[in-house]
Amino acid sequence: MLKCESKLGLLLLLAAMLGGAADVPASSATALDAGYQDLYNLQFDAAHRTFTQWQQQHPDDPLGPASDAAAYLFSEFDRLHILQIEFFAQDKNFQAQHSLAPDPASRQHFDAALDKTQQLADTKLSRNPNDSNALYASVLMLGLRGDYMALIEKRNLAGLSYMKKARALAERLLRVDPTCYDAYVAVGVENYMLSLKPAPVRWLLELGGAEADKETGIKDLRLTAQHGRYLLSYARLLLAVAALRDNDRRTARGLLQQLAQVYPNNHLYAQELASLH
Numbered sequence: 001m002l003k004c005e006s007k008l009g010l011l012l013l014l015a016a017m018l019g020g021a022a023d024v025p026a027s028s029a030t031a032l033d034a035g036y037q038d039l040y041n042l043q044f045d046a047a048h049r050t051f052t053q054w055q056q057q058h059p060d061d062p063l064g065p066a067s068d069a070a071a072y073l074f075s076e077f078d079r080l081h082i083l084q085i086e087f088f089a090q091d092k093n094f095q096a097q098h099s100l101a102p103d104p105a106s107r108q109h110f111d112a113a114l115d116k117t118q119q120l121a122d123t124k125l126s127r128n129p130n131d132s133n134a135l136y137a138s139v140l141m142l143g144l145r146g147d148y149m150a151l152i153e154k155r156n157l158a159g160l161s162y163m164k165k166a167r168a169l170a171e172r173l174l175r176v177d178p179t180c181y182d183a184y185v186a187v188g189v190e191n192y193m194l195s196l197k198p199a200p201v202r203w204l205l206e207l208g209g210a211e212a213d214k215e216t217g218i219k220d221l222r223l224t225a226q227h228g229r230y231l232l233s234y235a236r237l238l239l240a241v242a243a244l245r246d247n248d249r250r251t252a253r254g255l256l257q258q259l260a261q262v263y264p265n266n267h268l269y270a271q272e273l274a275s276l277h
Contacts, residue, residue: 036230041265044075062120062137069113069144072106082151102152117141132180135173139186142166182231184220249276
């Protein structure tokens, strides 16, 4: 039942790994912003060093290990060639169920970072259930777990379950803090990507608690693309993917050109731009 769109939706929940640091005013930028900048430039070692330093300086902040986990997963996706936008946009790539060979050491570090994220977030939420930073870190943690299960382990149903949990938690976070624009990604992805499935499948998914409204999904992604912080550039990437799937090459090209200028070391944008030309 789970075809390419649901797998894409799971991948697009990889929120923590992509940042909008270039759009953050210098006066409010932190080391985390710099780490995401490195991450989005595919400079994983530099990102790990920055996130490790952040954890040393902020040992009770769950966003530190969540971000480090994202770096491990993102580097695995790059190594396994899962990151190309062509993979996002072309259905045939999702239909190919070839086995992948994850790196055991990377998986161990990834799991440890997510376990630490959950521990720190749970501690904060036990003291204050409305701690927006802890809620946000929890949303990222759920998305990252779902991505690994769906796209590396090929456990699509388990991945979808984590996607739904991330969306529900993101909605809770937005009730606490409507200005946490990064959280709109988790809501928008589920609505947009599941809306692409055939009507009977959408009906079954909605019965199970999933949301599948395309226009709502695009609206939420645009909110992050305009006002987000860590996920601003990520939301723009998702909108480029949506444009490609709608055969709107002009919009996709414009978004990709913006990203390529901000992140010159990320070769994926240049490759996709070349294919569009």
